[in-house]
Amino acid sequence: MAPSATRTSSESALSSTHIKSQNVSVFTNPEHELYIKNGPVPAPGPGECLIHVRATGICGSDIHFWKSGHIGDMIVVGENRLGHESAGVVVAVGEGVNRFKLGDRVALECGIPCMEATCYYCRTGKYNACPDVVFFSTPPYHGTLARYHVHPQEWLHKLPDTLSFEEGSLLEPLSVALAGIDRSMLRLGDPIVICGAGPIGLVTLLATHAAGANPIVITDLDENRLATAKKLIPRVNTVKIVVGETPKDSAARIKEALGFEAKIVFECTGVESSVQSAIYSCTFGGLVFVIGCGKDFQNMPFSYMSAREVDLKFQYRYKDTYSKAIGLVAAGLLDLKPLVTHRYTLEQGEDAFKTASDPKAKAIKVQILDE
Numbered sequence: 001m002a003p004s005a006t007r008t009s010s011e012s013a014l015s016s017t018h019i020k021s022q023n024v025s026v027f028t029n030p031e032h033e034l035y036i037k038n039g040p041v042p043a044p045g046p047g048e049c050l051i052h053v054r055a056t057g058i059c060g061s062d063i064h065f066w067k068s069g070h071i072g073d074m075i076v077v078g079e080n081r082l083g084h085e086s087a088g089v090v091v092a093v094g095e096g097v098n099r100f101k102l103g104d105r106v107a108l109e110c111g112i113p114c115m116e117a118t119c120y121y122c123r124t125g126k127y128n129a130c131p132d133v134v135f136f137s138t139p140p141y142h143g144t145l146a147r148y149h150v151h152p153q154e155w156l157h158k159l160p161d162t163l164s165f166e167e168g169s170l171l172e173p174l175s176v177a178l179a180g181i182d183r184s185m186l187r188l189g190d191p192i193v194i195c196g197a198g199p200i201g202l203v204t205l206l207a208t209h210a211a212g213a214n215p216i217v218i219t220d221l222d223e224n225r226l227a228t229a230k231k232l233i234p235r236v237n238t239v240k241i242v243v244g245e246t247p248k249d250s251a252a253r254i255k256e257a258l259g260f261e262a263k264i265v266f267e268c269t270g271v272e273s274s275v276q277s278a279i280y281s282c283t284f285g286g287l288v289f290v291i292g293c294g295k296d297f298q299n300m301p302f303s304y305m306s307a308r309e310v311d312l313k314f315q316y317r318y319k320d321t322y323s324k325a326i327g328l329v330a331a332g333l334l335d336l337k338p339l340v341t342h343r344y345t346l347e348q349g350e351d352a353f354k355t356a357s358d359p360k361a362k363a364i365k366v367q368i369l370d371e
Helices: 061-068 165-184 199-210 222-231 247-258 271-281 302-308 320-332 345-354
Strands: 023-028 034-039 046-055 083-092 107-109 148-152 156-158 192-195 216-220 239-240 262-267 281-292 309-315 342-343 367-370
Touching: 023 156, 023 345, 034 345, 046 165, 061 345, 083 165, 107 165, 107 262, 156 320, 165 199, 165 262, 165 281, 165 320, 165 367, 192 199, 192 271, 199 216, 199 222, 199 262, 216 222, 216 247, 222 239, 239 247, 247 262, 247 309, 262 271, 271 281, 281 302, 302 342, 342 345, 345 367
Parallel strands: 192 216, 192 262, 216 239, 262 281, 281 309, 342 367
Antiparallel strands: 023 034, 046 083, 046 148, 046 367, 083 107, 107 156
């Protein structure tokens, strides 16, 4: 059913005559329904490219919008197309497009800031904090989980021939990890812990390994995910978290596996007990860097953190990461291909989401592909 992760002859240059008549898309709504819908093919405006989206990964946030209807203050109030981890090929261009041509293979950066001179955050390079950002798939903006999607040329990134569309789609979660690693100020030889061996935890594992973190421990409730982590990076030590175990007891086992108290803990679950375990795993003056998205309010061991000078730090999406991510994968420093465990067609979108949201499916990254 799924195409190969390697480039094929079908990925060669296309023309507008190859555009199909129906724009198959995956939507949710405030009633938590998930459904496939056909619509018209959009036309690119000035400075825009029409992309035939060839691969889109299902993110935890997509499932959250479907199941819960919101993430914080971002609420599904109407029909909302999902998806923001995408790569594809340019099949039509609008007036003034000068960076891309028909047939170019691209990854889509889906946070589109205003880039106005009057915007402090855009002007100072913190465009991920732009208050007027359009982030595709975050209500009220439709996502990229469609056969065709119109995208501004400035936020497309050309893929080298050696990268598949599947890998291009994975550049988005990799960007999340790279942003966290950059803000954590990780140094060569730092002992670290990664809490959570889901897609974000695993790309964080790949990236911190490449960055020279040592030793590395990764934790999870799921033995299958820990086995995947070990297969990706054989030198990593794994710790299975036991349901009902206190955060302090979990931390004791984590520190034993690491052989040290951690300089940095990358918390990739957002689960309160896991964040607490991360705090108790830190050395004096250590850092817990929260990459995962959790509940709006959580309890933390405030006095312990104060007495141990444990810092708690966060990130919001990413900025200036795609070129770096492409370079790392193209150079062979990171192998993202094993992360894709399940593949579906656009028409099978509902099944894809059921698999991605079902722990029994043992999925790491589910992708929806279109030929």
